[in-house]
Amino acid sequence: MLKIENLQASVADKPILKGLSLTVNPGEIHAIMGPNGAGKSTTGYVLGGRPGYEVTGGSVDFLGQDLLGLEPHERAAAGLFLGFQYPVEIPGVSFVQFLREAANAQRKSRGEEPLSGGEFLKLAKEKAALLKMDMDMLKRPVNVGFSGGEKKRAEMVQMGVLDPRLAILDETDSGLDIDALRICGEGINAIMRQPDKAVLLITHYQRLLDYVKPDFVHVLSAGRIVKSGGPELALRLEDEGYEAVVHEAAA
Amino acid sequence: MSEALTLPTRRNEDFRYADLNALETLWPIAAEPIAVAEGEEGSLQVMLEGDAPVARHLVITLAKGAVFDLRVLSAGPVYGRIAIDVRLGEGADFTLGAAQLATGSENLEIVTKVVHTALNASSRQIVRSVLAGHAVGTYLGCIGVERGADGTDAEQSVRAMLLDRTATANAKPELEIYADDVKAAHGCAVGELDGEGLFYLMSRGLPPMAAKRLMLQAFLAEAFAGAPAAQALESAAQARLEAILS
Numbered sequence: 478m479l480k481i482e483n484l485q486a487s488v489a490d491k492p493i494l495k496g497l498s499l500t501v502n503p504g505e506i507h508a509i510m511g512p513n514g515a516g517k518s519t520t521g522y523v524l525g526g527r528p529g530y531e532v533t534g535g536s537v538d539f540l541g542q543d544l545l546g547l548e549p550h551e552r553a554a555a556g557l558f559l560g561f562q563y564p565v566e567i568p569g570v571s572f573v574q575f576l577r578e579a580a581n582a583q584r585k586s587r588g589e590e591p592l593s594g595g596e597f598l599k600l601a602k603e604k605a606a607l608l609k610m611d612m613d614m615l616k617r618p619v620n621v622g623f624s625g626g627e628k629k630r631a632e633m634v635q636m637g638v639l640d641p642r643l644a645i646l647d648e649t650d651s652g653l654d655i656d657a658l659r660i661c662g663e664g665i666n667a668i669m670r671q672p673d674k675a676v677l678l679i680t681h682y683q684r685l686l687d688y689v690k691p692d693f694v695h696v697l698s699a700g701r702i703v704k705s706g707g708p709e710l711a712l713r714l715e716d717e718g719y720e721a722v723v724h725e726a727a728a
Numbered sequence: 729m730s731e732a733l734t735l736p737t738r739r740n741e742d743f744r745y746a747d748l749n750a751l752e753t754l755w756p757i758a759a760e761p762i763a764v765a766e767g768e769e770g771s772l773q774v775m776l777e778g779d780a781p782v783a784r785h786l787v788i789t790l791a792k793g794a795v796f797d798l799r800v801l802s803a804g805p806v807y808g809r810i811a812i813d814v815r816l817g818e819g820a821d822f823t824l825g826a827a828q829l830a831t832g833s834e835n836l837e838i839v840t841k842v843v844h845t846a847l848n849a850s851s852r853q854i855v856r857s858v859l860a861g862h863a864v865g866t867y868l869g870c871i872g873v874e875r876g877a878d879g880t881d882a883e884q885s886v887r888a889m890l891l892d893r894t895a896t897a898n899a900k901p902e903l904e905i906y907a908d909d910v911k912a913a914h915g916c917a918v919g920e921l922d923g924e925g926l927f928y929l930m931s932r933g934l935p936p937m938a939a940k941r942l943m944l945q946a947f948l949a950e951a952f953a954g955a956p957a958a959q960a961l962e963s964a965a966q967a968r969l970e971a972i973l974s
């Protein structure tokens with residue numbers, strides 16, 4: 478589904494990704510962990526096509542397409558979803574209006590009929606209920622005045638409505654209270670745990686992985702994957718810390 | 729009096745950014761008087777549309793306790809000017825919500841002189857400009873508070889969004905205050921669309937044009953909030969936005 482080969486990328490002329498390789502197959506959930514500043518969010522942004530994130534080498538194949546040759550909105554229409562570590566507030570733009578336009582823009586580019594206002598609201602209500610999010614919040618401007626946890630839940634509602642093939646979720650668990658963590662974890666499973674879908678879960682803690690059980694865990698350090706393993710690797714990291722595990726990989 | 733018939737020059741502050749060649753074909757600009765009687769309410773929508781040059785001059789007098797809501801949409805003319813003189817009596821209330829949208833080498837300007845002549849009058853001016861290409865958008869706004877007009881509450885909020893580095897926004901808010909107890913707030917900002925917000929919207933599948941349109945619509949809506957005909961203004965603005973962005 479996703480094949481990243483030797484990806485190199487710079488931000489403001491500073492090399493951040495230094496030869497990252499990773500393959501994700503349909504039906505798999507991969508966790509990416511790693512120290513602050515390792516390049517985890519950068520990986521998400523580069524895959525999402527954020528301006529200012531310059532690819533200097535390597536390739537990314539997504540469902541048979543050259544992902545890096547697509548515009549951000551084309552990547553979304555191709556089935557990529559990026560859950561932001563810091564969802565952006567957009568004053569004055571209504572959440573439901575934006576999300577409906579986004580969903581319909583994706584559908585249009587896939588040659589599908591647009592959702593009517595009624596159909597969209599029904600879908601949005603269903604996903605909001607799944608994430609136990611009050612529909613009234615979605616009538617507000619995008620993320621404006623949402624608490625940290627509400628922003629993350631709203632990201633998951635968007636994911637539910639947009640129904641992507643691959644979700645890259647950047648620290649979805651940060652800022653969530655204990656109940657919200659479980660609700661979001663279950664939401665991710667309900668929306669994304671399908672044979673033809675996959676998830677790249679960026680996180681610092683085991684707590685999210687208790688709900689969304691990964692098939693593979695990778696350690697990203699200084700712009701590369703330095704160690705990969707099964708779910709037990711996350712537990713070991715929690716016990717021993719990155720320092721020990723990364724050192725061992727380097728040795 | 730004859731002075732008003734003489735074509736102004738650039739030395740005249742009120743015409744500093746005007747397109748003088750276009751102005752010559754429109755000169756003299758007939759003043760359009762509007763008077764709202766004591767305790768009455770009124771409203772007006774002015775749309776400067778079509779591509780021909782146009783210049784208007786409204787002279788508004790608000791009697792004691794009168795309320796007037798003026799909305800302006802300038803979207804289309806190669807040169808579009810609207811000058812608005814307002815005199816507020818005791819306790820009168822004036823609202824201006826204006827949006828200017830320009831591209832190419834269009835030149836749009838709003839020139840206001842809002843004078844509080846007596847106690848406790850309030851005025852608010854909200855001006856939003858979206859400028860692309862080599863367009864010029866200008867707001868010159870003078871607020872006067874005459875002696876004895878205590879309790880004045882005057883507000884100016886002026887923001888311009890440049891879609892291209894080649895566009896120009898001029899904004900000059902001015903205060904002439906001769907009273908003691910006056911609340912006057914003014915904010916003035918020229919900026920570009922927030923890149924982070926744009927990427928966020930695009931990452932959800934909105935093409936760049938649609939993402940920009942959504943953000944600009946929200947920006948312009950501030951000028952139309954609370955207007956009796958907000959819907960009509962918004963859809964006219966949206967049509968022009970789409971033309972500018974495509």
Ligand SMILES: Nc1ncnc2c1ncn2[C@@H]1O[C@H](COP(=O)(O)OP(=O)(O)OP(=O)(O)O)[C@@H](O)[C@H]1O
Pocket residue numbers: 488489491493511512513514515516517518519520562
């Ligand atoms: N605009 C920028 N200019 C310069 N350096 C940047 C810029 N954006 C990111 N970086 C740097 O890139 C590196 C990787 O950042 P990134 O956000 O990808 O880290 P991360 O692994 O997500 O960290 P965290 O766990 O703290 O979220 C950091 O050293 C950061 O300072």
Ligand SMILES: [Mg+2]
Pocket residue numbers: 517518519562647
């Ligand atoms: Mg990060």
